[in-house]
Amino acid sequence: MDLTPNDEQIALQTATADWCRDHMPLAGARSRSAGLWQQLHAMGWTGMTAPEMGLDHATEALLFAELGRFLAPVALLSTAVAARWTGAAGKTALALPAQEDVRILDGVEASRALGAFGDVLAGFPLDGQLSSMFSLDQSTTLARIARPAAIEPVDDPHALLHLQLLTAAYAVGCADAARDMAADYAKLREQFDRPIGWFQALKHLCSDMAVRAAVARSQLYYAACTLDADDRDAAFHIAAAKRLADQAALDNGRANIQVHGGIGMTDEAHPHLCLKRAHLLQFIVPADMAALLAA
Amino acid sequence: MDIGFSPEETRFREECRDWLHANVPAEKRPLDASDAIGFDKAWQRRLFDAGWAGINWPTDYGGRGLSIVQQVIWLEEYAKAHAPWIGANFVGINHGGPTLILNASEEQKAYHLPRILKGEAIWCQGFSEPGAGSDLAGIKTRGRIEGDELLVNGSKIWTSFAHVADWQELVLRTEEGSLRHKGLSWVICDMHAPGITVRPIRKMSGQTEFAEVFYDDVRIPLANVVGGLGNGWKVAMSTLSFERGTGFIADQVKQSQEIEELIAKARAKGMIKDDRIADSLAQMRSEVAAVRAMTYRNISEVLRTGQPGPEASVIRLFTSELGQRLKRMAVLLKGEDIIDFAYGDDDAVGDYLRGFAATIAGGTAQIQRDIIGERLLGLPKSR
Numbered sequence: 046m047d048l049t050p051n052d053e054q055i056a057l058q059t060a061t062a063d064w065c066r067d068h069m070p071l072a073g074a075r076s077r078s079a080g081l082w083q084q085l086h087a088m089g090w091t092g093m094t095a096p097e098m099g100l101d102h103a104t105e106a107l108l109f110a111e112l113g114r115f116l117a118p119v120a121l122l123s124t125a126v127a128a129r130w131t132g133a134a135g136k137t138a139l140a141l142p143a144q145e146d147v148r149i150l151d152g153v154e155a156s157r158a159l160g161a162f163g164d165v166l167a168g169f170p171l172d173g174q175l176s177s178m179f180s181l182d183q184s185t186t187l188a189r190i191a192r193p194a195a196i197e198p199v200d201d202p203h204a205l206l207h208l209q210l211l212t213a214a215y216a217v218g219c220a221d222a223a224r225d226m227a228a229d230y231a232k233l234r235e236q237f238d239r240p241i242g243w244f245q246a247l248k249h250l251c252s253d254m255a256v257r258a259a260v261a262r263s264q265l266y267y268a269a270c271t272l273d274a275d276d277r278d279a280a281f282h283i284a285a286a287k288r289l290a291d292q293a294a295l296d297n298g299r300a301n302i303q304v305h306g307g308i309g310m311t312d313e314a315h316p317h318l319c320l321k322r323a324h325l326l327q328f329i330v331p332a333d334m335a336a337l338l339a340a
Numbered sequence: 341m342d343i344g345f346s347p348e349e350t351r352f353r354e355e356c357r358d359w360l361h362a363n364v365p366a367e368k369r370p371l372d373a374s375d376a377i378g379f380d381k382a383w384q385r386r387l388f389d390a391g392w393a394g395i396n397w398p399t400d401y402g403g404r405g406l407s408i409v410q411q412v413i414w415l416e417e418y419a420k421a422h423a424p425w426i427g428a429n430f431v432g433i434n435h436g437g438p439t440l441i442l443n444a445s446e447e448q449k450a451y452h453l454p455r456i457l458k459g460e461a462i463w464c465q466g467f468s469e470p471g472a473g474s475d476l477a478g479i480k481t482r483g484r485i486e487g488d489e490l491l492v493n494g495s496k497i498w499t500s501f502a503h504v505a506d507w508q509e510l511v512l513r514t515e516e517g518s519l520r521h522k523g524l525s526w527v528i529c530d531m532h533a534p535g536i537t538v539r540p541i542r543k544m545s546g547q548t549e550f551a552e553v554f555y556d557d558v559r560i561p562l563a564n565v566v567g568g569l570g571n572g573w574k575v576a577m578s579t580l581s582f583e584r585g586t587g588f589i590a591d592q593v594k595q596s597q598e599i600e601e602l603i604a605k606a607r608a609k610g611m612i613k614d615d616r617i618a619d620s621l622a623q624m625r626s627e628v629a630a631v632r633a634m635t636y637r638n639i640s641e642v643l644r645t646g647q648p649g650p651e652a653s654v655i656r657l658f659t660s661e662l663g664q665r666l667k668r669m670a671v672l673l674k675g676e677d678i679i680d681f682a683y684g685d686d687d688a689v690g691d692y693l694r695g696f697a698a699t700i701a702g703g704t705a706q707i708q709r710d711i712i713g714e715r716l717l718g719l720p721k722s723r
Contacts, residue, residue, distance in 0.1 A: 267633035
């Protein structure tokens with residue numbers, strides 16, 4: 046039993062964070078350039094979950110949390126799951142079924158889409174160019190298409206859990222980003238002749254952000270290990286990780302705006318980017334009650 | 341990262357389970373500290389004789405010298421078997437003992453550690469004072485050096501098990517006129533020494549588990565100072581790191597039992613059909629799972645670096661608040677039956693009322709938030 050990353054995992058985690066800081070700063074999430082995907086592809090981020098890479102879920106969880114911290118494109122999630130379970134190469138957009146149609150997220154230059162249809166993970170080809178607009182989360186383009194007549198289910202139930210786990214990792218990263226942004230600002234910004242982080246009302250807001258992030262991250266690690274071990278409780282632990290990560294991302298997103306005060310709710314400041322991403326992630330394979338209360 | 345256990349650890353788990361299955365007392369532990377003292381001592385002795393006391397304590401002092409992972413396995417099985425709370429032995433086992441192992445002299449260790457493990461000596465904690473609860477550096481109880489003794493005067497409060505204790509981990513001011521955390525010492529105080537008066541305090545639940553302690557010219561040999569005169573703050577911090585870190589593993593493990601019982605009860609009563617109740621049970625089950633994950637992370641950190649990480653305060657804060665949410669849910673499921681609670685009864689309502697201590701004892705939830713903000717996030721110190 047060991048729930049801390051080993052030296053090799055720490056090295057990968059650091060390398061991921063460094064690359065993201067240099068090539069995919071969070072501040073750029075308002076409008077990701079089309080060239081970013083080519084860069085992600087060239088660096089191997091889109092193919093790291095392919096079976097021949099031999100990466101375990103625990104390491105994936107660590108790396109996707111880092112990518113999530115910089116609000117990396119959401120199509121990395123669907124592309125990663127497709128790479129492991131369908132052998133698909135190239136960009137796979139994320140599909141979110143709606144009442145009558147399907148939302149396609151981050152579909153620019155994607156040839157396929159993948160998403161959860163009920164409790165089945167399924168993919169389908171995308172025909173031609175989509176007319177995409179920006180979504181609530183400005184890092185993500187959105188198109189709505191008619192429900193495809195034929196979808197191809199991915200037989201293995203692990204595939205859906207895999208998508209849920211990686212999405213939880215993204216949310217953990219998002220919660221971390223909001224916490225760090227708030228703490229950095231609280232050290233810098235002065236009111237009443239002191240840094241605002243001196244005041245317990247603000248300090249405790251930040252501490253609660255740290256608690257939520259630590260709780261969600263711990264459960265993420267545990268959940269990833271249950272998937273690696275093919276544990277019979279994996280579905281519960283991954284659902285719990287998703288629920289806690291979504292809450293941490295949303296609550297930290299809101300608290301971060303409060304810590305920033307007036308500037309926090311402007312377009313020019315960054316806090317809203319984390320909040321909007323958190324709102325998007327909560328709709329991707331949400332944790333359902335049956336999994337959480339299963340006997 | 342992995343959650344697997346070695347074949348040796350799995351065998352150890354089976355041994356724990358078998359022994360507990362055969363030995364957990366059928367009768368309930370009495371609630372009041374005075375009534376429970378015989379029970380607590382007998383149970384601790386039984387644990388010691390069978391080799392289950394001090395699983396990760398050094399063998400020289402009666403421990404088993406096993407790993408902290410094995411200690412956790414034991415506690416997990418202990419909770420699953422519904423074994424009784426160690427009660428009056430809590431302070432000695434969970435922080436007095438570990439503090440001595442880390443800071444005490446050979447003589448101090450050789451005398452006290454085996455007695456703690458065997459349940460022969462009950463310890464209490466003399467940290468809080470009427471004017472200094474969570475502000476430990478504000479203590480005023482003083483010990484004036486006279487020859488090879490300390491002459492102690494002052495008082496302590498909220499001292500759990502003081503009225504049944506033999507020894508006390510006492511923090512006092514040994515340097516006259518010293519301020520804040522300077523000039524303090526951590527000493528072993530004989531609770532039977534002349535000049536000590538203990539006045540038990542009744543809790544809102546009806547039990548008497550803590551007390552006020554008054555020191556009137558109490559003489560304590562200088563040989564009882566642990567970690568050197570004037571080093572009391574440093575020694576006390578190591579005590580608190582056990583209290584906030586590994587000392588509460590047993591409670592954390594117990595929460596996994598509590599949530600499963602609550603879900604079963606809500607199902608049996610049909611209350612799980614209420615969406616709000618179902619949602620809150622689902623939430624708490626997720627949180628309890630996360631507590632185990634945090635505990636495993638903390639243990640892994642201890643194994644890697646030799647001490648609990650700075651996230652110990654996160655665990656302490658989160659589990660104390662989660663514990664209260666669990667107890668609130670138990671009361672909610674009882675409905676108007678809570679009215680039948682008689683002052684001093686042991687049941688869900690009693691647990692709920694006693695549970696208010698969780699976010700006060702060992703540093704209030706607000707103090708824990710200060711620590712997290714300052715040590716984990718690097719925010720400026722408020723004090």
